[in-house]
Amino acid sequence: MLRYLITSLALFFCCITVHADNPDETLSRLIAADQYDQAVKDIEHFPGSHLHELITRARAQALWNEPTWQKLLHYKKNLLGGYTSQVDGSDFFNATTGKTNPQAEMEATLARFFSTAPVVPTTLPPQCRFIARYQWLKQKLEFDVSRMPNDRCVPFEELRDALQPEAITIIFPSAHPNSPSSMFGHTFARIDRQGQVRETRMLDFTINYAAQVDSQSTFVYAVKGLTGGFQGRFNVLPYHLKLREYVQMENRDLWEYRLNLTPQQVEIILQHAYELIPTYFDYYFFTENCAYHLLSLLEVAIPDLDLTDEFKGWTIPVDTLKLLDKKHGLVASVTYHPSSKAVIESRRAALSTQENILATQAYQQGTTSIEMPLKTLPPERQAAVLDLAFDYLRYDKIRNAAAIGSDLTPVERSMLLTRSKIKVRSDPPQIPQPTTRPDQGHDTSRFTVAAGISNNSGFTQLGWRAAYHDFMDPSPGYAWNSKLDFFNTELRYHDDTQSTEVHKFTVIDILSLEPRDNFFKHISWNATLGWKNRAIGNQRHGALVMEGGPGLAYEIPFLQRSLAYGLLQMGGEYSNQYNNNAIATAGFLGGLLLKINTAWTAHLEINTRHSIGSYELDLRQIALKQSIILNKEVSLTIELSHIQSMGHEYLEASGGLYIYF
Amino acid sequence: MKKLAIGLCCAFALGSTSMAFATEKAGGCGIGKEVMAGKTGLGSNLVAAILNNILIPNTFFMTTGILGCDTTKTVQNEQQGETFVASNMDTLAVDMAQGNGDHLAALAAILGVTDADKPAFYSLAKDQYEPLFSASGTTPATVLTTLNTAMLNDTRLSQYVTQ
Structure with missing residues (x-):
């Protein structure tokens, strides 16, 4: 009886072992079928597998919370306290919830590293396609390479051998104001070759993040660029091509900021760039632009630093340079290349x-x-x-x-x-580097506090400007002949009405004055969009204003950096004060910009506006503004205006401070 | 009149004057060739290789003629020379006429000319300006061939010519 029992039990267990699937085969089948999430989900069924070991190790340290992983996957905390990756290409993620789940993404990625099937749309196997992740996880989790597929990535090695990377330099083509496309400048990275000298830098390659645009109407172009309508991609181009594009083509000075990075850091940046090239981010001009994503690429090499987190509302290229240099001391040297x-x-x-x-x-x-x-x-x-x-x-x-x-x-x-045929060798022109670099200019945000009298009544003024630069700001580091105001708010408390009014809210205000001479024949221009308190007779009324126009500017002889200019103005205004709620306008904007000395600038400006077809707006304003630089952060400002509107005229005078931060 | 687009930073860094740089199309030597659109000569094989290898199998160096790249060349100085000349014909012409300049120096580096021999190279390029650039039908290939021939006949520079 007992013998019978033992035999049948033996047979029973024998059959079970015979009929049960080999766990490693099932796991391999899941991975071969791209079922990474399933493989992770079922991992407890494969306790002897190496993947199980790796996942266990990862979970023991919650490795997905480490800054390096967060930065490699570009995770940012979202409003609900979770994470969302800024990468928008779905091929960048291995888990179905990869975009929002760092743990799932890590574990699915680990599973995928047991496969060698190409990661579409590339032809690279996962160890190659996600090389930065692979190399980091390999070291952190101590991969047993004998139990994993061969991880040699020949294409990447060949790339690296062709580039011979030694250092990374950030290239900053300075703003070219006469072209709206380049207002804030641009940044991209150049991979400096080992043993590079000045002349051979043009043989290096660059990593550049830009929107992939197609020909659009100007309006569609602007809207799409502001709202993520374009894909932003990293591309790689030889530096000599970029030089043609910037220095020669668009007449911009180039500044090269060589970064202080170790060879290991340069390697991980190159690996991560390799991972990013096939995918894309939704492109947003203000927030996730070239400067922002260049930082997001560099961050992976310095996980303890939070570079992109410093930029919440908008990212201005020159601010990213300030961050790298002043705050983190990452800039080893700076070189200037004239336009x-x-x-x-x-x-x-x-x-x-x-x-x-x-x-x-x-x-x-x-x-x-x-x-x-x-x-x-x-x-x-x-x-x-x-x-x-x-x-x-x-x-x-x-x-x-x-x-x-x-x-x-x-x-x-x-x-x-x-x-x-002239047997003389040209010497390159010796153009001295400007004393102030773009990253050494005033801080781009500005706070204003002022008080004055307008039309015999006192007022106090508070202002805040998000960015960027105008004539009354210290010019070192910036273009001296242009102005770009961006989200400039001015509030006034008026004693006569005992109320606070929005005196001005500028969405954008660009004035580009390019002096003409016997060769340079540029047209100057301006464009404004915002809310203004318009003087209508003896009253003040707010209106939404859009205006701009072309004109001419000339340097004033014998004075440095001084201009005389005049522009025609055309526009439209919207306000319930106007008969049909809207008017079309025409006018003139002209002035003298005088740089009296390094600290003192005076700006005399006349601005006239007339409504077309009806007598609803008839405005002439002559203003003399002066600013005196007190120090890098603070300037003194004085304004005196004469305003004439619909037969009434009055004076306005104020004094105050500009504070840059 | 410039575009009054509220275009700020970067996206437009490629600019309305150079939209060609922004588009990515396949064909020829792939993306690289489109990037070089408008320029004579071979597309940038190195660039194409970097970009295209993501999408195309096998080696980093293009070996298949289907892609429109020269099958006998690899990414070495010779090809890099042609690529560089192709995208910088004008600046090289200026530098050679003037006997000096960054682009000419870069070409010297590509050809392996040492610092000591660079002045001789610059002088040769200047003297050769007419045969190099004045003939009609000047292409990057002819520029390099003419340059190589001239270098062969120069005792100091013949060592740099790859046969």
Whole structure:
């Protein structure tokens, strides 16, 4: 009886073992079928597997909470206290809930590392596709490589060998105000090669985050860019292409900020860039723009620092540079690379009046037109004249061409041929680095406190501006001839009505003054959108105002950085004060901008506005504003205005402080 | 009149003048070629390789003629030279005519010219300006071939010419 029992029990257990599936096979089947979430869910059924070990180790330390993991996956705390990744491409995640669940994503990723199937849409296996994650998890969880697929990533190694990365430099093309597209500047990273010298930097490669835009109407373009309508992607381009794009094409100074990073840090940044290239983020101009995501890429190498968290409302490139340099001391050195406009100005200054005339003539009429006078000059001067003439040709071509090919025009060829026969080697113009770097300028946010009298009644004023720079702000580090106001609010408490009013709320106000001379023939312009308290007769009424227009500006002779300008203005205003709630307007904006000394700037401006087709707005305002720099954070401001509206006129005077933060 | 778009930062950094840079299309040498649209000569194979390898199998160095890339070349100085010349024909012409300049120095680096021999290289380039750039039908390939021939005939520089 007992023997029978034992036999049947033995048979029973034997059958169970025979018919039960091999757990490792089931796990492999799940992974082969891309069922990573399921594999994780069922992991307790596979206690002997290496994946089980890794997941157990990860859970023991809640490894998904570590800053490195958070930054590799770009998780940010959301309003509900959970996490959401800023990456929007679904291929970036291995768990179905990966975008919002750091733990699930880590565990599904670990499961996936047991597969070698390509991660679509790339042809790379997971160990390669997610190389930064792989290398970090491998070290943290002590992968047993004998129990995992071969993790050698040849494509990445070849990339690294081609780049020979030694350091990362942030490149900052400075703002080019005459083009709205570049107002705030831009930042991208250059991967500096080992043993690099100045000339060979153009053979390096760059990592650049930008919106993938297609031709749109201007309005659609703006709306889509502000609301995440474009995909933002990282791309890799040779630096010499970027140089063409920025220095030569758009006449911007380039500043190079070389970062203080260890080789390991550079490696992880390169690995993570590799992970990001195939995917995308929704692009938002103000918040998640190029500067922001460049930081989000760099952060993975310095997990203890929270770089992107400093930027909640908006991200301005120059502020990211300030963060890296002043706050974290991550900038090792800074190099300046002048724009082609700066080169032209430098060359002009080095030529005599006669030589300048010859250069302009050669540019306008060709080299042969100056052949005789040129021969009378010594060879060095001949070379200098032709070099400037050629710069003029290039500048013109760049400004007027829709797309820059690298072909030479016949005029250029003939000039260069003549030049090549002059046995003189050109020296590059020695343009000194500006004393103030862009990241050393005033802080971009500004607080105003002022008091004054308007129309015989006192007022107190408080203001706050989100960004960026205007004529009354200290100009070092910024363009001196342009203004960009962004979310500028001014509140006034008026004694006469004993009430606080919104005196002004500017969504955006851009004024770009480009001085004209016998070569540079730019059109100046402005554009404004915001709410203003309009003087209508003896009253004040608020209106939503949109206005702007083209004009001309000229430098004032014998004065440095001083301008005279005049612009036509056209616009529209909306207010229940107007008969049909809206009016069309026309007017004039003109002024003198005078830089009296390094601390004192005066700005005299006249602004007229008239409603078209009805007598509802008839405004002329002449204002003299002055600012005196007290220190880097504080300036003194004084304003005096004469306002004339619908037959009434009055004076306004105020004084106050600008505080930059 | 410039676009009055409320365009701030970065997205437009590529600018209305250079939309070509922003679009990514497949074909030819892939993305890299489109990036170089408008320029004569071969697309940037190195760039294409970096970008395309994500999507295309096998080696980093393009070996398949289907992709429109020269199958006999790999990403070495020779090809890099042609790529660089292709996108910088104009600036190289200027530098050579002037006998100096960053782009010319970069080309020297690509060709492996040592610092000591660079002045000789610059002088040679300047003297060769006419044959290099004046002929009609100048392409990056012809520029390099002409340059190589001239270098071969120079005692100091012949060592840098890859046969």
